[in-house]
Amino acid sequence: MKKIILSSIAAAVLGVSLNATVFATVNGEDVTDQDIAVLMRAMQGAKFETLPEDAKQKIVEQAIERKLLTSEAMKSGVEKDKDYAEALKRIKSDLALEVWMKKIFDGVKVSPQEVKDYYDKNADKFMQPATVKARHVLVKTEEEAKDVIKQLDGLSGQKLADKFIELATTKSTGPSGQGGGDLGWFAANQMVKPFADAAFALKKGEITKVPVQTQFGYHVILVEDTKAAEKATFETVKANIENGLKMEKFRVQVSEKAKKLRQNAKVTTK
Structure with a gap:
């Protein structure tokens, strides 16, 4: 679902907080969370609060530089420039429209x-696809994959899981190898077709009895759990x-x- 997206200027004006967090002071002027928000809009999906400390510091430094450059621009007399006046007129028109539209949106009511x-x-529209939770061992050749299957033959339950994790950790060439081959939960459309077909054909606790070939190599798959397709709950x-x-x-x-x-x-x- 989409939301109204205000311009950076409109969002800054409408989002002013009376209790703004102050990160620095530049020549007596505070660098606040509003200054940070302007820079964060260029980093779609990122949140300042969740960034590493060094990344946060870089953003604060950029906000300080922006404050200094803005001050310098104002001192230069740019406000008397014809281009500035024309741009300001356009901004006022755009801002008026966006604020007016936001008021309309806020007034729209939807009943429970x-x-x-x-x-x-x-x-x-709310159906969640079937998913499986699986591990895999990825090797370069079919013979290597057959050898993995041979070492797992006859095992079941926790013994199978433990041995599978051991082989994934020691033999798998994929990045998941260090995690015991863990792929987590996934839907069929999240994997290449040969892999997905093989994984979704297995029941909980089963492994592939023949190597599964994809463009990445040869896989041996263990399905740890399955979930049938279901409708998302109303609350979610x-x-x-x-x-x-x-x-x-x-x-x-x-x-x-x-x-x-x-x-x-x-x-x-x-």
Whole structure:
């Protein structure tokens, strides 16, 4: 589900906090979390709080430099420049539109019943695919894979798991080898087809009896657990549903408003 995305300037203006965190002071002016937020928008998906300490310090240093450069720009008399005035006029127009649209969005209401009805009537959209939890031993040749299978022959339960982990750790050429071949949970579409076909054909506690060839080499697979396809619970998706319904209502309102304005406007295209 999509959310309204404000421009960096609009987000900075609307996100001003009265209790801003101060990271540094530059010539008497604070470098706050708002200054940090402007820089973090260029790092999509990253959160300042979760960055390593050295990365955080680099961001703070960039914010300090930005504060110094901004101050220098203002001292240069750039505000009297014609380009500055024209750019400021455009920014004011864009900001006015975005703030106005945000107010419309915030005013859109979606009832709990609408959310529940959408969930009940769109079951196919909330189906989670079947998944398996598996380990593998990846080797370069078919003979090596056959040898691994031979060493596992006759084992079951914890003895099979322990031996498999040992062989994965000592023989596997893949990056998962150091973790005992652990691949975690995955759906069929997350793996190359020959590997996925073999893994999903196994039951819990079973291994492949013949090597599985892919472009990466030859695999021996152990399935540790399986989960059937199931519908995501209402609680896990209701927030996304609500936001999606709200966005759709918002789009309809704005579209209808634009159509009415266009009917009464003089528009010429070139």
